[in-house]
Amino acid sequence: MSFDYDLFVIGGGSGGVRAARIAASEHGAKVALAEEYRMGGTCVIRGCVPKKLMVFASSFPAAIAEAQAYGWDAQIGGFDWTAFRGKLDAELDRLEKIYRAGLNGANVTVYDTRATIKDAHTVCLASGEEVTAKHILVATGGRPFVPEFDGCEHVLTSNDIFKMESLPKSVLIVGGGYIACEFACVLNGLGVEVTLMNCSPLLRGFDAGARDLVVAQMEASGIKIVTGIVLDKVEKTDDGFAVHGSDLRDAQFGAVIYATGRIPLTEGLGLEDAGVTLNRNGSVKVDEWSQTNIPSIYAVGDVTDRINLTPVAIREGHAFSDTVFGGNPRHFDHEMVASAVFTQPEFASCGITEEQAQEQGGAEIYCSAFKPMRSSFAGAQDRVLMKLVVDKSSRRVLGCHIVAPEAGEMIQMVAIAMKMGATKEQFDATCAVHPTMAEELVTMRKPSRSY
Template identity: 75%
Template sequence: MSFDYDLFVIGGGSGGVRAARIASTHGAKVALAEEYRMGGTCVIRGCVPKKLMVFASTAPGAVEEARAYGWEAAVGAFDWTGFRARLDAELDRLEAIYRKGQQGAGVTVYDQRATVAGPHEVRLADGTTVSTKHILVATGGRPFVPEFEGCKHVMTSNEIFKMEHLPERILIVGGGYIACEFACILNGLGVKITQYNRSPLLRGFDSEARDLIVDQMAAGGIDIHTHVVISKIEKDGADLVVTCGDGRVDRFDAVLYATGRVPNTDGLGLAEAGVTLGERGEVIVDQWSQTNIPSIYAVGDVTDRINLTPVAIREGHAFADTVFGAHARPSDHELVASAVFTQPEFGTCGITEEEAEERGNTEVYVSSFKPMRSGFAGSDARVLMKLIVCRESRKVLGCHIVAPEAGEMIQMVAIAMKMGATKEQFDATCAVHPTMGEELVTMRNPVRHY
């Protein structure tokens, strides 16, 4: 049977563009459809603009520290309008790079929505139907806002980068890493932050690490309330009046909901094509990213496996190599490091201490201290380094770092962990002094055994 394309990719985010480009270099005839902007969540309204906002938000702290080190320094008012203009220009530049990469690889790009019309058919928004030997769904996820009275008044992480001006008072609802990151960012930009969540913040991460982060967020001026559920939001002039289930009522200029994300599968035609979806709408795939329909695959957040950009990229690349490159390899989801860009920053890889306790036969090494740089400046900020080790194999099973630039450190540690490094090999590595990271190779005695 003859097809219009060997591969049709639905979604122009990190996973989709990587799969399309690599498949094309393997000789496949490839098309890709994206209904919004090339680059997906990460580039357009996620990791990249968020990290640039993180950089902007740390300037006041840097100026304060500079004064402690003897500099005459002051920070003026933050120009959100000017920053946003530069941010928009940077995102335009990155999107152009993504588009150029597809064109350079010979991928046909459709700037419109596409849906699955059958195991080998894709329907475009203009009504055109094309045939394809393989379909890859890479539509990512979207922010989730629960239904309640006045939910139409809130914004999500999709809209925050497009604010016309910074609010004076904002309520952030949610306790995951996105909520906590934006709480720290906006706090650093001078916004008065209140954060509500129905449970403790950063649930699912190592508890000792998250407790330190939350304590320092509160010490930095973020007003945190847990075990709070919003019942309604009403607009009163320029204010949003928020009423909670426990009877509390407060006023804010804006409300940001960061209560999780859900896979973007609504209206894609997947169920109608026979593709099995999970309870949250996620596409169910095997280790090869293949669905129950042999010609349809999915990668990235739409599969709700590990929702991180580098994971989506690797899944897309593995798919292309397997199907078109005669190099079958499954996606590897073991020991994936990640960073949470709160202030302080958090880097993590492997199992938590809670998981170590449940697993047993483990020991935990911890070092918590005031780092030299902030300590000299009179700050109460603390750093945490934690290693979790298997008592039999001696392999390092988990590493958790709360510190400035923790994301940079955990990337390096993850290499050693992926290679199966043992605690004794960490110990045999000579320290770099004076650094925070040297603590990772100088912790000699475990503080807890399981």
Template identity: 70%
Template sequence: MSFDYDLFVIGGGSGGVRAARIAASEHGARVALAEEYRMGGTCVIRGCVPKKLMVYASAVPSIIEEVRGYGWSAETGSFDWGAFRTKLDAELDRLEAIYRRGQENAGVTVFDSRATVIGPHEVRLADGSVKSAKHILVAVGGRPFVPDFAGAEHVITSNDIFKLDTLPKRVLIVGGGYIACEFACILHGLGVKVVQYNRSPLLRSFDTEARDLIVDQMAARGIEIHTGVVVQSIEKRGETRVVTCSRGCVEEFDQVLYATGRVPNTDGLGLEAAGVQLAPNGAVTVDEWSQTNVPSIYAVGDVTDRIQLTPVAIREGHAFADTVFGATPRKVDHDLVASAVFTQPEFGTCGLTEDEARARGPVEVYVSTFKPMKTSFAGAPDRVMMKLVVEKETQVVLGCHIVAPDAGEMIQMVAIAMKMGATKAQFDATVAVHPTMAEELVTMRTPVRHA
């Protein structure tokens, strides 16, 4: 059978563009890619990149406070959201152009269109045209989830936050995951009064000890946190959102940001009609090769709901291209994937939480909590934490959790050692770099508890 393309990729995010580029440029495949919004996907356009730039902007007030502690005369001044957003938009345009050029230079045909699956080897574009391909890769990512309740149409999500004309004076953030907590810290740092609601403890999927330290410091900085509370309804009165909660409280906000999780973006994609098996939450079910139950259809990235991280999607897309078009079968190892949460303080984590490790067997736990030299000298009350969770029998480090400035930078390096199966003795044998915060990772000699 003759096909228009060897590969048709649906989705121009991190996983899709990597798979398309590698298949075309390195393995000589005839590749097409369809993206209905903007090249670059969630991470580049409305996720990691703009969020991290907002993190940098929001940290300036605390930096100014710190430099005064070092003898400098400095004032914070006011934040110009319009100026920042103009520069942010230009940066995203620049990055999108790079992504597009990368596809074109690799020989990928790009369709700026929505595409849906209509069979094992066919997709339909928004203009009604049908394209055939030997293989189809679904890489459409995920989208923010907003539950159904009275007034849900009056909320915004993380997709909208970067496009606000003005910053709200008072915002309610609903949710307790990393996205909710990151934006609570960002908006607070930009001068917004932030209130956060969640039905359960914040950051509950992370290590409890690390989570508690982060949440305590968020509250100490002035973020008003309420757990065990659910929004019942929202009424819009002019530009004000009147929120009624499950405790009977009624409060007014300029904006309500929902960050209550993300769901795979498979609605209306035609996958079920094409025979592709989906999980109850809409995720595409795949095997270890990212292949669906329909042999010609594959999926990578957040749409598979394995690990929702950009570098994971990139690895999956690259491995798919090498396996299918490069005759180099390669699986992605989803074990010991490090991640960072860009709250203030920042959080870096890799491996098992203490509770997860305890469930597997006896462990030793090493923890050091202290005031770092830099902020302590400036008079700030901030504390940092270094934590290692060690399997008692083998002494292999099962988990590392860091709450500290630049924790994401530190955990990247620790993850290399953990991926190599490093033991506590090997951490101990490493000479410390002094004076640094990270030296605590190799100087903790006595466990604080056994479990």
């Protein structure tokens, strides 16, 4: 059978673009890609990149206060959201052009339109055109989830934050995951009065000791955290929004932001009609090769709900193209993937948590919490935490959790050693760099706890 393309990719995010570019430029495949919004996906356009730039912007008031403590006659004025947003939009435009240039340079045909799947080898474009492909790759990512409730049409999501015309004086953020906590810290740093509400404790699933320290320091920075509450109504008022829900009845906020998780973007794609099996949460069910139950259809990235991180999607997309078009069968190893939460302070981790180690047994916990030199000199109450989870028998470091400024930079280096199977004794044999915060990772000699 003759096909229009060797590969048709649905979704122009990091995973889809990488797969398309590698298949075309390195393996000579004839490739097309469809994207209905903007090239770059969640990470570049409405996630990691704009969020991190907002993190940078929000950190300057604390830096000025610290400079004053160090003897500088430093002052800071008001924050110009409009000026910042203009530069942010220009930067995202620049990055999108880079993504497009990469596809064009690889001779990938780009369709700026929505695409759905008709059958195992046919894709339907919103224009009505149908094209065929030997292989189809679904890389549509995810979207913010907002539950149905009275007044849900009034709330914003993480997608909307970057497009706000002005910063509200006060905001209620609903959610307890890393996105909610990150934006709470960002908006707090930009001068917004922030209340963070969730029905359960924040940052569930993360290491409890590290999580508790992050939450305590968020509260110390002025963020009001309220848990055990379920919001049931939001009303538009002359002054903003009135919120109803347990102890928050009739509370007023300038804006309400929902960060209650993300769901795979599979609705209306035609996957089920094509026979593709979906998981209960709507994600695409794939095997270790990112292949669905329909041999010609694959999926990578957040739409599969494996590890929802941009670098993971990129690796999955690259491995897919090498396997299917490069004659080099390989799949991405989802073990020991490091990640960082860009709260203030940052929280980074790799491997298992202390709670998981306790459940499994046979582990030692090495932990150190202290005031870092820089903050201590400035009179701040900031604390950092370094924790290692070590297997008793093999002595391998199975988990590392860091709460500290630039924790994400530290965990990247630690993850290399952990991926190589480094033992606690090899950490100990590594000479410390002094004075640094990270030296604690190689100077903790006695376990704090054992399971």
